[in-house]
């Protein structure tokens with residue numbers, strides 16, 4: 454595309470900042486509109502692996518990311534009595550895998566440090582209206598401003614407003630996985646050292662891991678067939694506490710020590726499936742296009758790879774060709790990962806007690822080599 458093209462990116466998350474960085478390197482100056490007043494600093498662990506790892510290297514940010522590495526060295530999975538049923542050593546687990554595991558806000562901050570001067574930013578704003586007009590797009594923002602763009606990139610996450618405004622309902626399939634998740638960060642209440650621990654109880658899966666600053670990050674996943682939106686901020690702790698009634702002591706401690714005023718991330722686990730990620734001069738990338746859910750462990754890595762592929766194609770090709778090239782590059786990965794994640798969801802939170810016990814037996818008795826092979830393959834997709 455022409456270097457003077459007017460490109461609008463909705464969302465300054467992982468995909469949005471990555472696209473801005475590559476576009477700026479190629480001579481573009483995009484505009485970014487971000488709903489939050491500043492770069493969002495939600496923190497849970499994410500990984501850049503395989504292709505994304507090497508893209509980070511090419512981008513020149515890999516050393517910064519390695520410096521902020523989470524430093525988790527081993528993991529253990531515990532059954533409903535707290536007994537360990539599987540232990541994995543990360544040196545063996547990731548031997549030969551190009552991977553860096555960091556907190557999402559650390560990645561976000563590194564990207565923003567590098568992308569700060571690459572784009573014009575509009576914080577605390579959002580797109581209110583999108584009107585396609587031939588090879589241009591008219592955009593009205595929530596604050597009343599208007600703009601005309603040659604390309605609008607929707608990098609605004611699972612609940613993308615670009616997807617909602619530019620695509621019709623029958624172009625979007627939402628797969629609710631019958632699971633909900635919550636996450637928060639707290640002090641190291643469990644005295645873990647460089648550790649990932651998971652507690653597998655019927656209908657509930659909880660994971661905690663240490664951060665590089667010796668905090669704990671906790672993720673709670675539970676079965677609930679109701680896809681309703683999560684309760685408002687102040688009601689989330691009591692909802693989580695109800696869901697986790699009778700949980701094992703480590704998990705109860707995390708919840709009971711939480712102050713109701715401290716924020717909790719909470720959402721239903723939903724995958725987004727679309728037959729096409731672009732329409733005219735509007736294109737979706739990252740979770741907006743193909744949310745995988747946190748069960749994939751690959752959402753950030755693939756958002757990073759997708760945004761890189763899109764921006765590079767925009768730099769090298771005319772618009773229509775670029776959008777098709779981007780989609781042809783990333784869609785095969787998504788077509789493989791999305792159904793696998795749906796299938797594996799029942800391993801994270803099995804439906805009935807029988808399957809729960811079978812899963813625990815499998816974890817206890819299968820040789821570690823098989824789990825190592827599974828994780829290596831999982832982190833070799835993007």
Ligand SMILES: Cc1cc2nc3c(=O)[nH]c(=O)nc-3n(C[C@H](O)[C@H](O)[C@H](O)COP(=O)(O)OP(=O)(O)OC[C@H]3O[C@@H](n4cnc5c(N)ncnc54)[C@H](O)[C@@H]3O)c2cc1C
Pocket residue numbers: 463464465466467468469486487488489493497498499500557578579580608609610611612613614634635636672718738739740741745746747749750751752753754756
């Ligand atoms: C609890 C949890 C744990 C996770 N664990 C992992 C993991 O272990 N490994 C992994 O790879 N992935 C993990 N993920 C998934 C990963 O975080 C996402 O896949 C990834 O962040 C997607 O990047 P994105 O840029 O597409 O969207 P996001 O990172 O969600 O960024 C979207 C951006 O758009 C902004 N925005 C939203 N709406 C608007 C609007 N209307 N207008 C303007 N801006 C808007 C948001 O504020 C945000 O800045 C996890 C997710 C969660 C919730």
